[in-house]
Amino acid sequence: MRVLLTGGAGVIGSHVAVELIGAGHQVEIVDDLSNSVESVIGRIGQVAGVTPTFYKLDVRDEAGLTAVFEEHRPDAVIHLAGLKAVGESVAQPLRYWDVNLNTTITLLRVMAAQGCHRVVFSSSATVYGTPEELPLTETSLTGVGISNPYGRTKYANEQLLVDAAGADPGLGVTLLRYFNPVGAHPSGLLGETPQGVPNNLMPYVAQTAAGKRAKVMVFGDDYDTVDGTGVRDYIHVVDLAKGHVAAIAATNPGVHIFNLGTGQGVSVLQLIAAYSRAVGRDIPYEIVARRAGDIAECYCSPAKAKADLGWQTELTIDQACADSWRYEQGAR
Secondary structure, X not given: OEEEEEOOOOHHHHHHHHHHHHOOOEEEEEEOOOOOOOHHHHHHHHHHOOOOEEEEOOOXXXXXXXXXXXXXXXXXXXXXXXXXXXXXXXXXXXXXXXXXXXXXXXXXXXXXXHOOOEEEEEEEHHHHOOOOOOOEOOOOOOOOOOOOHHHHHHHHHHHHHHHHHHHOOOOEEEEEEEOEEEOOOOOOOOOOOOOOOOOOHHHHHHHHHOOOOOOEEEXXXXXXXXXXXXXXXXXXXXXXXXXXXHHHHHOOOEEEEEEEOOOOOEEHHHHHHHHHHHHXXXXXXXXXXXXXXXXXXXXXXXXHHHHHHOOOOOOOHHHHHHHHHHHHHHXX
């Protein structure tokens, strides 16, 4: 298929591009480079053997997006474009609502006009809010207790896409609810280089291992978990990318929802220990007070994705740490 990848120069998008190309698809990338760099496109080519066509474009630019559709006539879209920093979303809610909702509105409008009827959306486990029971399944309650604007925009996007599919019986929508993507491509060429202070745990641990930060702050060790620290479902970004390839092939008319995770929780201290094994020395950390809004545990059941898509994770947290450290040492 010809697949248009919005936000394809980002850390997840670049890995998705590699896996799509490896599966034989033709890839075009649209990205405004607000949180990525154009050199990633060349590195995708180095890894995949084919360099995708790239357009520097804000997805909210309807005329520009229409021109891309008219030139390439994509069969499907994987929609990853959007803002994703939780803390920033609290400080800049209007920006998050504008970018995250209007990219999807514009995309759906152009898709309808151009006769493209298949879209996979990058959603998030944040739509589940505070879990009432674990593991989370695709039928677990959503939209209640979401603690930040980022998560609320993901939930609103899901509702928007469901409504669009309800109005157009030919539209196929797949919502992929990511858990906690980590790691990097094993080549060391693709990974995450956060701007400023990392928002997520593994990049913070990586920067501490590299000497860029003095120690990892562990927010609370008195949760009801295996070691008192928070537990999350960490999925290797390569496994996550392969989930998109499986999803794009299976996206038929209607709405389809899948959790993408491992189904197993890993605590903060367990992740730090795994990264310490990857670098061959202990990584310093300090236990500090809990953060407001944090929950004890969050992990999913990926059974539906395995049954319906034939997809399951293959890579471990130790492999994710080793790949992350390889990328961090390259310091791109």
